[in-house]
């Protein structure tokens with residue numbers, strides 16, 4: 001039996017499987033198996049208020065999940081699927097409320113990974129999948145990250161190699177306002193597809209639109225202040241800071257370092273001797289591919305803390321998604 005058949009069987013039985021995608025690895029369950037959906041939350045230790053993304057292998061599957069497959073949704077799906085864009089649309093009755101955390105909308109995307117698409121086709125039903133990490137922790141970009149994360153839960157992981165994108169999809173909510181006669185768009189999470197790319201498609205297709213600048217917490221329930229955190233604190237420092245001065249400053253602030261953030265436990269250092277420098281390529285595409293692997297390496301090293309020098313690139317629009325992840329993963333930002 002090959003791995004796809006084996007995974008299909010496990011999913012049929014209402015359990016979860018580690019699935020490769022181009023962004024990060026997901027922890028997948030069939031949307032029509034409530035036991036499977038429940039075990040995603042259990043295995044991940046994820047709170048029930050944070051909704052799951054549903055993964056499809058065809059536009060027909062996507063259409064069946066929503067009551068409003070508009071021309072806007074069609075244009076964006078055509079432009080970016082399979083790929084790292086999640087569309088948040090009104091849910092149909094095929095999607096149960098555990099998946100959407102009680103919201104009337106559902107996040108849908110078609111992943112750009114041959115094994116993910118093969119798995120969804122073999123199962124014949126869309127798969128709900130959050131990133132395959134424990135809640136609040138660094139997302140996995142390699143099969144062995146998932147093995148390591150769930151070593152106690154005995155999860156089958158399909159090895160699809162290192163993720164090519166390395167950061168989660170852009171989450172975009174979209175609805176056509178009849179009164180204003182235009183699409184209301186809101187980026188609920190930054191990702192590989194930029195706002196400029198989305199705008200370009202809407203303009204090319206002559207679809208009137210407007211971006212909502214600060215989506216409310218209700219619309220974007222999974223957006224915590226902290227997330228993606230390595231096991232030891234990540235400290236962001238200014239690029240020109242002298243490391244020995246940083247060490248001095250940190251020693252004063254060691255008691256300010258939390259041992260828990262938003263319910264996620266961190267190892268608070270008792271000493272500040274060994275520093276692990278997180279360095280990233282200047283090219284944001286390459287940096288995205290490496291970020292989570294590097295955060296994991298730092299977390300598993302003998303270091304007391306990880307530090308990252310805030311290089312000037314980080315402030316550019318191309319770094320928007322990376323910037324979001326770095327600041328959410330950080331325990332402290334030194335001025």
Ligand code: TXA
Nearest residue numbers: 023025026051052105106107130131168169219221222
């Ligand atoms: O790239 C990705 O999106 C990866 C791969 C596995 O596909 N998945 C992923 O899932 O990152 P997760 O659960 O870690 O993050 C999903 C995000 C959460 O912030 C959640 O709140 C948001 O998407 N989301 C999902 N459904 C939503 C909805 N109906 N309304 C608003 N936000 C939603």
Ligand code: MG
Nearest residue numbers: 130131139168
């Ligand atoms: Mg996640």
